[in-house]
Amino acid sequence: MRLETEDIGVRYGRHEALGGVNLRARAGEVTAIVGPNGSGKSTLLGAITGTLPHAGRVILNGRDVAGQKPWELAAQRAVLPQATRLAFPFEVLEVVRLGQQAGTAGGRANVPMQALARVGMAHYAERIFQDLSGGEAQRVMLARVLAQVWSPVEAGVPRWLLLDEPVASLDIAHQLQVMEIARDFARAGGGVVTVMHDLNLTALFADRVLVLSGGRPLAFGTPQEVLTDDTLSRAYGCTLKVSRPPERADMPYVLPHHGQLTGA
Amino acid sequence: MAALTEISSRPRDRHARARALHWALAGVLALCCAVSLQIGAAEVTLTALLGKWLAGEPLTMMERVVLFDIRLPRLAMGVMVGGALAVSGAAMQGLFRNPLADPGIVGVGAGAGLGAILAIVLGTLLPVWVTDIAGNHLVPLAAFFGGWGSTLLLYRVSTRGGRTSVATMLLAGIALGALAGALSGILVYMADDQQLRDLTFWGLGSLAGASWAKVLAAAPLVVLSVGAALVLGRGLNGLALGEATAAHIGIDVQRTKLVAILAVAGATGAAVAVSGGIGFIGIVVPHLLRLASGPDHRMLLPNAALLGASLLILADVIARVIIAPAELPIGIVTAVLGAPVFLWILLRRRGLVDL
Ligand SMILES: Nc1ncnc2c1ncn2[C@@H]1O[C@H](COP(=O)(O)OP(=O)(O)O)[C@@H](O)[C@H]1O
Ligand SMILES: [Mg+2]
Numbered sequence: 001m002r003l004e005t006e007d008i009g010v011r012y013g014r015h016e017a018l019g020g021v022n023l024r025a026r027a028g029e030v031t032a033i034v035g036p037n038g039s040g041k042s043t044l045l046g047a048i049t050g051t052l053p054h055a056g057r058v059i060l061n062g063r064d065v066a067g068q069k070p071w072e073l074a075a076q077r078a079v080l081p082q083a084t085r086l087a088f089p090f091e092v093l094e095v096v097r098l099g100q101q102a103g104t105a106g107g108r109a110n111v112p113m114q115a116l117a118r119v120g121m122a123h124y125a126e127r128i129f130q131d132l133s134g135g136e137a138q139r140v141m142l143a144r145v146l147a148q149v150w151s152p153v154e155a156g157v158p159r160w161l162l163l164d165e166p167v168a169s170l171d172i173a174h175q176l177q178v179m180e181i182a183r184d185f186a187r188a189g190g191g192v193v194t195v196m197h198d199l200n201l202t203a204l205f206a207d208r209v210l211v212l213s214g215g216r217p218l219a220f221g222t223p224q225e226v227l228t229d230d231t232l233s234r235a236y237g238c239t240l241k242v243s244r245p246p247e248r249a250d251m252p253y254v255l256p257h258h259g260q261l262t263g264a
Numbered sequence: 265m266a267a268l269t270e271i272s273s274r275p276r277d278r279h280a281r282a283r284a285l286h287w288a289l290a291g292v293l294a295l296c297c298a299v300s301l302q303i304g305a306a307e308v309t310l311t312a313l314l315g316k317w318l319a320g321e322p323l324t325m326m327e328r329v330v331l332f333d334i335r336l337p338r339l340a341m342g343v344m345v346g347g348a349l350a351v352s353g354a355a356m357q358g359l360f361r362n363p364l365a366d367p368g369i370v371g372v373g374a375g376a377g378l379g380a381i382l383a384i385v386l387g388t389l390l391p392v393w394v395t396d397i398a399g400n401h402l403v404p405l406a407a408f409f410g411g412w413g414s415t416l417l418l419y420r421v422s423t424r425g426g427r428t429s430v431a432t433m434l435l436a437g438i439a440l441g442a443l444a445g446a447l448s449g450i451l452v453y454m455a456d457d458q459q460l461r462d463l464t465f466w467g468l469g470s471l472a473g474a475s476w477a478k479v480l481a482a483a484p485l486v487v488l489s490v491g492a493a494l495v496l497g498r499g500l501n502g503l504a505l506g507e508a509t510a511a512h513i514g515i516d517v518q519r520t521k522l523v524a525i526l527a528v529a530g531a532t533g534a535a536v537a538v539s540g541g542i543g544f545i546g547i548v549v550p551h552l553l554r555l556a557s558g559p560d561h562r563m564l565l566p567n568a569a570l571l572g573a574s575l576l577i578l579a580d581v582i583a584r585v586i587i588a589p590a591e592l593p594i595g596i597v598t599a600v601l602g603a604p605v606f607l608w609i610l611l612r613r614r615g616l617v618d619l
Binding site: 046049050051069070071073074075078079081084085086087088089090091094098099148 | 278279361362363501502503504505506508509511512513514515516517554558559560
């Protein structure tokens with residue numbers, strides 16, 4: 001089962017923010033979207049989730065998402081936006097329960113608490129959401145998203161996590177924790193599509209990488225294929241050097257090379 | 265650390281508290297109703313009448329009139345108006361994602377008032393068959409359309425891409441209220457003597473004109489819009505996360521917004537049509553309930569109906585007895601009690617406006 005886009009394009013007024021994107025994300029894998037600021041990563045996710053009007057089609061588990069009802073889609077995929085502002089002082093556990101409302105209610109009363117425990121926020125269940133720090137709030141929102149699609153496969157059909165920079169405001173330990181949650185979800189048969197900023201985390205956790213640049217797809221493939229000096233330097237417009245530690249040749253890591261240091 | 269673990273192992277559930285509060289508020293409302301029937305200008309008390317009834321004695325003509333034609337319709341109107349005002353406040357706050365959005369504050373009440381005045385002053389120009397069909401419902405319906413138009417306009421102006429700007433909402437509300445007030449003023453100049461008497465009576469913000477006819481005129485609109493608001497709980501909870509995320513968790517956002525706007529307009533329109541401008545119920549009641557049992561709209565909306573009705577009945581009792589045998593317009597009582605509470609809300613949470 002897959003999440004596929006066919007020739008996705010998005011315009012903001014006259015500005016074409018995204019064009020010609022054909023993404024093929026497979027269930028069971030973590031698919032990362034990378035690219036410089038403003039390259040259209042959030043815009044692509046917005047088109048996939050139906051938040052933004054767009055050209056082209058989005059096919060989720062074999063069905064065009066256009067024309068599906070919000071609650072049908074909510075049962076198949078959960079979305080973590082880059083930032084969420086919450087009105088009214090809901091408690092943390094109540095926020096997570098909001099995520100669970102989509103068709104998964106019956107007999108799963110303990111899922112929100114489990115989801116909170118999964119992101120290490122169980123002790124905060126009764127705190128007011130607005131009182132949390134940025135990173136804590138982000139993890140609670142991830143718990144909300146997890147609670148919505150708690151089992152990665154439901155009746156033989158994979159469910160999807162669509163995440164926009166899920167580790168943006170997290171410390172290194174929680175970055176790893178969140179990426180492990182995403183990878184475990186995929187290993188259990190679900191699908192994950194995530195916008196990433198950190199190329200090294202991407203190399204560590206992604207099975208496929210789509211590189212966007214200026215709203216256009218630049219490369220799509222495994223981290224091995226895509227994370228190369230040439231592609232990354234072209235995408236980000238600066239000299240980047242990809243190294244491979246001898247003991248883990250399958251794991252590229254990316255070093256920025258300042259012009260003076262490399263003599264370029 | 266041990267204490268933390270202990271707390272989280274048995275989460276104190278605000279939802280359970282809200283449920284308990286629901287039954288408590290139902291009891292409070294029953295009590296307020298009894299008090300309202302007990303007290304009044306005439307020397308007739310509910311307890312005395314109950315005693316007579318139990319003893320099998322017939323009621324005097326005067327007692328019947330006071331109970332059935334004066335106090336009961338007034339009580340029914342108080343319950344309807346109080347419930348409608350509180351529910352429309354809570355629903356509007358959910359729709360605009362802000363606890364300061366109250367129909368009375370942001371000009372929707374004034375818009376509904378303009379509709380009502382239009383119907384009173386220009387209603388005579390309508391073809392007879394229209395007034396025949398509409399009958400007593402003409403003024404509430406016109407108030408509903410006035411409230412609807414102003415809610416739509418306000419939402420268009422203050423909301424972009426699923427985000428509400430509080431400052432824009434409040435300022436647009438001031439402009440809207442001023443415009444509706446000015447247009448209402450023009451209409452008042454055009455009114456003849458009889459219409460002027462109707463208008464003055466209506467504009468006082470009072471339940472004094474209560475009658476079964478008025479109750480029946482407003483009841484359908486109140487029942488429909490409060491009923492619609494009560495099913496909005498899940499949708500408004502979702503909207504608290506923003507429109508995009510609400511859609512992602514499975515809420516039909518467009519439908520939720522449509523129903524919310526209709527419910528706000530209907531409840532505000534009905535309340536304004538029968539009782540003029542009664543302020544602060546719509547903002548104080550939901551705020552107190554959020555403090556007591558959290559912002560979950562699934563309990564907030566029904567609890568607001570109960571507490572709003574209770575408070576309005578109590579305010580009406582105060583309005584009737586405080587300068588007896590004369591009586592104060594109830595709008596004065598709710599303003600004297602509600603305005604300080606509103607200021608207290610602002611003092612405690614300045615952040616509400618500095619968004
Ligand atoms: N609502 C909007 N209106 C106009 N332009 C926008 C809007 N949102 C994003 N853009 C523009 O579209 C481009 C892609 O934005 P985005 O997808 O958010 O980038 P990122 O890859 O950093 O997530 C940027 O140039 C941005 O300025
Ligand atoms: Mg982005």
